């Protein structure tokens with residue numbers, strides 16, 4: 001057995017090198033911790049990752065950034081200036097929207113332009129749009145110093161009582177879709193604003209109206225892109241972390257969190273190497289911790305997760321699939337996503353993603369475009385109730401090469417196409433299923449007038465929920481951990497500090513305050529502040 005890590009200085013081990021893991025590593029290094037970051041994959045960044053082929057450079061995960069100042073705050077905390085590393089550029093228009101009835105318009109970031117579009121769709125919705133944004137603004141006012149900056153146990157502080165006057169009681173606790181309907185008459189605007197809960201992998205028909213904060217944040221503060229591709233963010237953070245002395249380990253799969261009673265003492269990798277630690281921060285999916293730490297009572301050991309529920313076969317197409325261990329030769333069996341504690345009915349959505357390098361230049365494409373399905377409610381019922389890939393999926397087409405030629409070989413376009421998909425353990429995404437999903441996506445695009453591209457594809461990769469799940473160790477490939485259905489799920493996510501074990505913390509999209517890149521960075525800020533508070537000598 002080997003021993004790694006120092007007993008002299010306080011040592012933090014972070015399980016996972018996703019955005020949350022990298023951010024907490026930088027913040028702890030700035031607080032003078034000695035930090036080791038263990039990433040089981042071959043590259044850092046987690047879901048914020050990249051793929052390239054023939055000069056086409058693709059982001060495989062996030063394509064749209066909101067709240068860019070949160071990124072700047074992380075660089076400042078690490079003693080760096082973001083503008084020395086990254087160039088954030090606003091995307092105008094925010095998106096193009098295309099509907100099955102032939103309607104098409106730009107969601108303009110310019111208020112006069114957008115109000116003109118709304119007027120043309122239904123003049124009565126001008127007032128509805130302003131009221132909807134006002135609702136979002138008030139929700140943002142309530143959450144920006146509470147939900148987004150502190151763990152639930154720490155708010156509201158007495159000083160925050162004054163912000164409660166912003167609480168929009170009438171709508172905040174209602175249903176998201178019903179609130180959209182109460183503000184908009186145009187079916188096109190209803191579908192447009194119903195889309196926002198998908199930013200946290202959820203259905204508009206089951207989410208609370210508090211998610212109206214998402215369209216407000218995007219409209220008020222903009223949709224952003226980073227020159228060179230969003231993976232530049234990860235590259236900069238990795239560079240900074242190495243520079244700040246963080247020990248950065250790739251292919252380091254943590255299979256066990258070691259404890260002395262209820263005190264966490266280190267982690268064990270799949271090759272049996274023990275890394276001792278004063279604290280452990282879990283950046284992987286929080287729902288795996290109870291398996292890694294081992295049960296200490298018949299009830300849920302961490303207070304995080306509901307007890308294991310029997311998993312029933314979900315997919316009508318394929319039998320149960322085991323994604324299998326990442327390192328088959330490891331002496332200790334790694335945790336496999338399909339034995340997750342997060343039950344299917346509590347999972348956020350996954351995605352089916354196609355990365356396509358197109359040899360011809362297509363100036364008619366927008367940076368972001370949405371091709372809506374004909375029946376949005378049915379689509380979400382298929383995703384969450386039937387748990388199947390939709391017959392007629394809404395398709396997101398992202399062409400970063402329209403704003404940034406550096407992601408192409410010169411000619412051509414770099415295109416990321418995504419449709420929502422259920423996060424099932426049992427779906428085996430073999431050729432036939434991939435082919436069918438691809439056929440449905442191209443059928444929707446063709447019906448919506450998207451140009452023919454299939455004969456011009458010269459580079460291509462596909463990311464299925466199964467691949468996303470096994471690559472990043474997430475239950476069924478659920479991108480945002482738990483879904484946000486009902487106010488409890490939306491607001492009371494797994495905590496940043498474990499309730500039961502000492503010195504065990506969490507960071508990232510599966511924990512508080514939730515998924516999405518800026519939220520994950522806020523999670524890192526909350527977690528590092530808790531560590532500073534509870535782990536001081």
Ligand SMILES: Cc1cc2nc3c(=O)[nH]c(=O)nc-3n(C[C@H](O)[C@H](O)[C@H](O)COP(=O)(O)OP(=O)(O)OC[C@H]3O[C@@H](n4cnc5c(N)ncnc54)[C@H](O)[C@@H]3O)c2cc1C
Pocket residue numbers: 015016017018019020021038039040041044045046047048060061062063064065066252253254255283284285351353418468471472473474479480507508509510515516517518520
């Ligand atoms: C297709 C797609 C599109 C998206 N689009 C957007 C978008 O447009 N805008 C946006 O803001 N967000 C978007 N997101 C969501 C965003 O990427 C995530 O919310 C965010 O990157 C999550 O970061 P994280 O640190 O919480 O977790 P992750 O990125 O999941 O990182 C966790 C890391 O931990 C590692 N790990 C897990 N278990 C272990 C273990 N036992 N040992 C060692 N390592 C381990 C994993 O390999 C992984 O690298 C998208 C995600 C996907 C997949």
